[in-house]
Structures are given as C-alpha cells and as structure tokens.
Amino acid sequence: MNRLLMALALLLLAPAMAPAMARAEAPTADQRLILVTMDGTRWQEVFRGADKALVAEPKFTHPDWKETVEKAWDTGPGVMPFLHSLPAQGGVLHGNRDTGQCMRVTNPMWFSYPGYNELLTGRPDPAITTNDKTWNRNTTFLEWLNRRPGFAGKVRMYGTWDVFPYIINDKRSGVPVNGEAPGALPTETRTMRMAQDALRSAADMRVLYVALGDTDEFAHEGDYAQYLASMNRDDDFIAELWRMAQADPAWRGRTTLMVTTDHGRGARPGAYWTEHGSAAAWKLAPQDYTIADPEGFTGSDAIWFAAIGPGVHPAPQLPLKTACLTQSQIAASALAALGEDWRAFDAGAGAPLPFFAGR
Template structure:
C-alpha cells in the first residue's frame, strides 16, 4: 500500500473516491513559508523554558503579558490568533506530535536551501543541494513547471526575505520574477505604495546582511498581488529563523505574531477579491525545525536533534475543514509540490516527487 492510501485510511477517507474525483475548485495557489518556526511554538505557543530567560530576552518579564498563559491552548492563541481561529476552524493543521501526527523533512541537511528545494520540487537532493550557497538550483521547481504552461505563463510570482531565493527558484532559467533580499519593486508604473516601500527599504536595512525585514517582503507581495493578480504566489518570510540564530527569543515571538497577522491579511484579501474568493488554496509551512534545549534552539541541521520536525497548514475550497489533525499520521513537506498540482487539477511532471497530502484534496 502506498503512502497516499495509508494516509487516507488514517483519516477515514476512501482511496478510490479520492482518485476518481479530479474536479477541483482551486484555480490559484498561495504557497507561504516562514523560516525556522518550530512546531512547538506553532502548536503550544511560547516555550516555558525560554519565555522569561534573561539571556534570551531584552527585559525580564516583558513577554509575559502578551505571550504567557499556563494553558498551552491559550498561549498559542495569544501568539498566533489568526492561525488558531480561522485556520483552525476552516483549514487543516499537521505536525502536532503530541497526537502522533508527524510532519517531517526528507532531506538530511536540515537547513534552509535543502528545505526550500524539497518544498518546491517534491524531493530532497542531498547530493547537489547541500549548502546555502548562492548557486542556481539544477532542479525544476513547481513554480517553474507552472510558468511553462500557457495558462500560467506570466502569472507566477515569488517574494522572499532571504537573498538566496532567486537561486533556489532559478530566476535566470525559469523567468519567474523573484523579489527577494534587498530587491526593490521595478517597472515604469510603480504605485505610490511601492515607491514608498522602495524608499523605506533603502533607509531601514535591518540587522542582517542577507535577509531583509519581513514587512518589506510582505508589502511588496501585497502590492504586486493587487496590481497583477498572479495565479501562483510564493512568499518566503524569514525573520523567526534569524532572530532565533541570534538567541533573541523575544524578537522570535514578535516576528511569529507578525507573520500570523500577515497570513490574516493575505486570507482576507483572497476572500474579498472576486478573482480569488472561493477559488484559492493557501498552503503554509516551514523549511526546517530547530533544537529544543537552551543550548541548541538557536541552531538546526544534521547535528541538532529535532531539526527534521516541521508543520504544514492548508485552507481552501477543496480542503475539508479538519482543523488540528489529531490522528496518527505521517506527512512530509515534499508532499506539497504534488498536492499543489492536484489541487489545480494537473498531474505533477516529476516522477521522483513525493505523494500528495491526500487529506488536503477533495
């Protein structure tokens, strides 16, 4: 029995019916990633080991009013209110290992470029994708496959906070416009908002050399979506991972809450725009996990336990409202690529890609 059939059985669905049903309502995909957000915070909110550690926050006690409650279900609502209202009520959330529901990476590198390659291509490639170097991806991403189709040509766009995304997506070969790192909005007809974002990005560079602050990524994406109405949008937010690497748990939590507000803005725009309303699926995930102890949480990789553990969420017209999936099951971020194509009613052209996450499908 293959993995798709097993997962369908776990979730009480009919394998035959799922395969027979090819018609979908999804016409557009918003694929959203956030770098290095642990499943522990996603499902349980602020970590009791870290939330008042003076070595990890600027002011002792400063996080408690905004992020702390004894009940982890309330803590997670405090941290990610949109996720634990709209997404939890109308979507699907995978990866709470307390229920035996596991979401994992297949690659053995367990850091960003290999993680994004796996999400975007449907398969790990540890032989060739084994560093974060700015080298063009030899693999073809799901974005590029769609860009090559007449109905999607010119309607695929990508945005990212990390300046390596143009190489992961292989902007040069694929022809997909990628606004990432410190790229500005370009063109002859920039909106006043884009002109202002360009100016502000030039004046506020943030604390990292290769990663801009997420507000710039988000608002560049929002303006482009409003102006050009793409059918496939990829947005890669980055702040949580970089704050974590700096051992700043306070800023890590603030960036997660900000990310959640961006998801809310994206979904509300989708649901109030005729081109997107009831025709768009949003899939959200992360590129890797990270350590769980004070000495390891700042890092991730093959040498740090739990770095393989991630989470996945989805919401859209073809995805049953399962909420937080509590059945024992195993999913992988590598399943996302084929899932995207099946939601669009298409066959994924890469045979090596993992199976789809069957429960996201109608």
C-alpha cells in the same frame, strides 16, 4: 489588545464559517495559490506557544519583554490566532506532535536550501549540502507552472533571503524573484508590502509565493521574544493576505492558502533552539554552528503545515508511529490544489498530502 480582539472575533466567527468551508468542492478552472513559508519556525511554538524555560532565561528573553510574552503568547493560539482558526473554517493545521501528528523533512541536512528545494520540487537532493548561492539544477513546481498554458507569466515570488533567486533559478525558470530588496524598511516588512501590492494589483497572477525569514534570523541571534513577535507578525500578514483574496472576485472561492516552514529547530533544553541541522550537516561544516553537537540538533527535521481553500479537507488523525507526512509532499499538494496533474510534473515526487486526497 487589538490582536486579542481579533483572535476572539476569529473564534466567534469560525463556527458560522465552518459549514460553508466544509461543503467546498473540488477546484474548478482558474484556481489560484498563495504559499507562505516562515523560515525555521518550530512546531513547538506554533502549537504550544511560548516555552516557559526560554522566557525565564534573560539570555534569551529580555526582562522588558517577559511580561508581554507571558500575557500574550503563552499558547499557540496566542502566538498565531489566524492559523489556529483554520480548522474551524474547514482548513487544516497539522504537525502537533503532542497529539500524535507528525511531519518532517526527508532531506539529510535539516537547513534552508535543502529544505526549500525539497518543498518546491517534491524531492530531496543529497547533492545540496550548503546554503551557497549555486543555481538549482532541479525544477521547482513554480518553474514548471510558469511554462504551462494559463500560468505563464502569472507566477511570482517574494522573499527575504538573497539565495532565493538561485533556489528558484530565476534566470532559467523565468519566475520573477525579488530576493533581498534594498530600501529603508526592514527587509521582511518590505517583502510583505511588495507581496500585498502584487496581490492587490496583479489581477492575472495565479500563484504567489512569499518566503518570510525573520523567525530564523531572530532565533539564530538567540532573541526569543523577537522570534515570537515575528511569528505573531507573520500570522497577521497571512491573515491579511487571506482577507485580500476573499475580497477580490478574481481570487475569492478559487484560492488555496498554504503555510509551512523549511525546517524546525533544536528541541533539547537551553540554547539548542537557536540552531538546526543534522549530524551530517554538522560534520560538513562545524564552524557554522555556535554549539558543538556532532549528533546534530535533534528535532530540527520536524515541521508543520496549514492550509485552507477549495477541496482542502481534514484527514483522519495519523498516528505518530505509523505515519509521518513529509515536506516532499507539498509540491504535489500545491499542484493538486491548482487542479494540475502532479504526476505530469514529476511522477517520482512525493504524493499530495492526505488533505488533498483524490485530487
């Protein structure tokens, strides 16, 4: 009931907030960024809500959860009310292929390490073909910023996966990465609290990256109700981060929030939603999959993106057949939102998304 009231309040407040957001100007000095990723979260649930076939299948949705799922999460706004409130506030939510929107990864693997590398560096790396703990040879935009005047020592990362220190290459980059934090609380809950504490106490921090992983964990387990519950919980967390930023004079009016995912999931009926990966990935390590599919898990290259903040603006609708935004554009978008020259980072990286055009 509390979540339903919260969603209704967001919808009622959105029209009043929209004009102020629509008049947002280009970033000024001391811009800040909050980037949140939700591992392996399909665009289908973000925009459509619960898949009725998966809810009806006891193998994926326990009968005790069926009624809750049907009542609360039968639509995209039901699962993620905060993200769906962003367009009315002057932000964007892109990737709904049902309406002709398209966004995808460009790396050939369609799983986590290659996805995070592409997202954070602006380029796919064909040499990254596993999720092994190997130090990333590529420079992320986080590392680049951490060496820039005004950003050194002001970039932090909190994640729920112990491979993140290697992806960020914390030893070389100097970016603090908590990886998988030990403790009595569930890993994702602990990560959320650590990130909130950092935002609350680190007044000089300028870039906060939070990587959440329960969505992917529950999906691989085939637990559809908990996968949806994780999405809903993540949406609450993201809303709270945004509220905290708007309540803090150091962050208010200077912060861009970005939310996205590292990869999608299989789109075929049945158990394919539990897996992800391309034909190339399957052929390299078929033993890693519970379903044999040499053709790869169709649709797991499809991703989505949400953002709000100074200078973020809706772009004209991009037809599916003529334009598809890419994961490789997110790094440049983050730098543009911070008022930095993305070409100085890597002129060969993907250009900023059209929501940041002219920056």
